[in-house]
Amino acid sequence: MKIYSWNMLFRNKELDRAFDFIAETKFDIFCLQEVPEGFLRRLQKLPYFIAYRIDVERIIEHNVIPIYVVILSKHPIAAQGEIPLPDYQELLPLRTRSFIRLMRPFGFAKIRNRGAIYADIRIPSVPRTVRVFNLHLILASPEWRIKEFETAMAERDPSRPTIVCGDFNTIESPHISGLNWVLGGKTHEAFLYTRERTRMEQQFVEHELQNVLQGAVTHPLSRSQLDHILVSHSFSIKEASVLPDRVGSDHHPIRAEIA
Secondary structure, three states, X not given: OEEEEEEOOOOOOOHHHHHHHHHHOOOXXXXXXXXXXXXXXXXXXXXXXXXXXXXEEEEEOOEEEEEEEEEEEOOOEEEEEEEEOOOOHHHXXXXXXXXXXXXXXXXXXXXXXXXXXXXXXXXXXXXXXXXXXXXXXXXXXXXXXXXXHHHHHOOOOOOOOEEEEEEOOOOOOOOOOOHHHHOOOOHHHHOOHHHHHHHHHHHHHHOOEEEOOOOOOOEOXXXXXXXXXXXXXXXXXXXXXXXXXXXXXXXXOEEEEEO
């Protein structure tokens, strides 16, 4: 079974090439984050089963721009569910609000209506439906990201085969860890940047999930593994890789083959 995950970047300027990449890839499950509304309509025309919900609504002046998380599946989707995530806007300190205003030319904006999805997928080689999660955790305090992951895992049945995909925004490199403080985290989170990765990996172990690309860099600017494919121990990992072509995004697509 071939699994892909990719944050395609909501302001991707190579949408035709991005669409061709997805359409021409042979996959069982493809999870996407930051999908623009027009691109979602194109994905709906592909010969796959699809589940989606709003990833986040971006508020720019008087405009509300929705972007989506999407699960494409070669196999039938038996059920799906949404996972609303907290609205932290009112909790952001002044430094963060000022930074967002300053960085508007670079795509930062006020946000609302954040959420994740899961889909229960009937895969012929697996006796039970597989629950597939698609998460895009907040780029803010590491503490909030960890809570969001736990919120999603509350929807998991440990006895059911599970795949968790998405952009977890786990910053683990010193040259960019100051963002943890700028974006609302505590002061020490700007310096103890390895702590979040350690805690995340502990969470994966507690939930009996394997990080198929542990230690890989999926986002060149942050030099971190922001993007993840996690699988339960009922699956064996045959191969996992970071694809070299970012196809107009700031994130590399990632893939795993499991059995």
